[in-house]
Amino acid sequence: MVSIDVTNLQKTFQTKRKAAGLGGSIRSLFKPDYSSVEAVRNLSFQMNSGELLGFIGPNGAGKSTTIKILTGILHPSGGEAKVLGFTPWIDRQKLAYHIGTVFGQRPQLWYHLPAMDTFILFGKIYELDDVETKKRIDFLTEAFEIKDLLDVPVRKLSLGQRMRCEVAASLLHRPKLLLLDEPSIGLDVVAKQHIRDAIKRMNQEEGVGVLLTSHDAGDLEALCKRVIIVNHGQIVYEDKVSNLKRKFLTTKLVEVRYAMEVSKDFAIQGVEILKVGHYGVKLKFDTTKTAVDSVISHLSGAGDIVDITISDPPLEEVIAKIYQEAENA
The missing domain is CATH 3.40.50.300 (P-loop containing nucleotide triphosphate hydrolases)
Known part of the structure; x- marks a missing residue:
């Protein structure tokens, strides 16, 4: 069912355009100028x-x-x-x-x-x-x-x-x-x-x-x-x-905090290092190209981990990627 x-x-919403200058503001008061904004377009589901x-x-x-x-x-x-x-x-x-x-x-x-x-x-x-x-x-x-x-x-x-x-x-x-x-x-x-x-x-x-x-x-x-x-x-x-x-949620963002200082030359093959701090690193990788187990293994081998967070990229990025694909199709 x-x-x-x-x-x-x-x-479609009608929105009043803002007139420039004092003269335009007076004219818009008595004869406002409207523009149309399509919020929903032929939606079917x-x-x-x-x-x-x-x-x-x-x-x-x-x-x-x-x-x-x-x-x-x-x-x-x-x-x-x-x-x-x-x-x-x-x-x-x-x-x-x-x-x-x-x-x-x-x-x-x-x-x-x-x-x-x-x-x-x-x-x-x-x-x-x-x-x-x-x-x-x-x-x-x-x-x-x-x-x-x-x-x-x-x-x-x-x-x-x-x-x-x-x-x-x-x-x-x-x-x-x-x-x-x-x-x-x-x-x-x-x-x-x-x-x-x-x-x-x-x-x-x-x-x-x-x-x-x-x-x-x-x-x-x-x-x-x-x-x-x-x-x-x-x-x-x-x-x-x-x-x-x-298909789309393949990128993972990882933040790690260590018990000791991290080397400024910190690197993992197939992983993009976004930030290296005194006691932590932030990185990004594609799970279709680099195995999660491999990344976790390298992170564990770099020192004693105090905290680790693994998250997906912002949904806006995923949507932008999907929309871009739709436009190029």
Whole structure:
């Protein structure tokens, strides 16, 4: 069964041009000059029920605009979209009972009140009886590990704690689909893992489908089976995350800190040394050309390692590479 069906979706914004000089400013006041910006261009894709789908792209690619159209916040300029059988901008109120949304930059919890108050309010809004609301809160409290957070004013929670409560709140009414727009932005590694684990559990136990936008490649690897990459409002890549990883996420960034000083001539064959400090090195290598075991072996042989971090390159670089390939095709 298809939960999201988008066909030739378009969204154009009219933006007022800034006039130069005092005379131009006066003229623009009475006769403003507008320009058109295409945020979404003929976008078409489908998402199956219960699917974990990554929807990613650089800033300004049209991700958030698409999410807002799918939730009914924005009306499209053209095209069609069905979410759980509803047309979002027409059936927004009905659709709200079946979807959950989290916008990383727009909190839904009441800032000066404990999260529990928002949970209870949401129970009333979604017309749940008190017993059902309590059972649901108890379940989400355990799933997201937020028992000690519910009675603390939201303003006193850390960003990671607040985001766990935000996602839990969006699942209070048992939605069939969860739309997450940058839920892990600004979070540390531990906080991100908490949210990922809880989302995976909800998907496995309740079959909640998840459409996720993120700038973190780790979110895609941990959660999504399939990924759609957009740029300038158009799809430039669509495939399984495993294929994306095998084809494009081949570069690894490594930072190592040693117990003793590092030689300024530090070098490893097939590895690009980005930085050499007194006690640490930063390097980059391509796993298709240089074996990971070989690099780790050389790093271990160079001295006693105090700390080591291995990460993927910024997702923006991967997207730029994919987009470049699409243009050259």
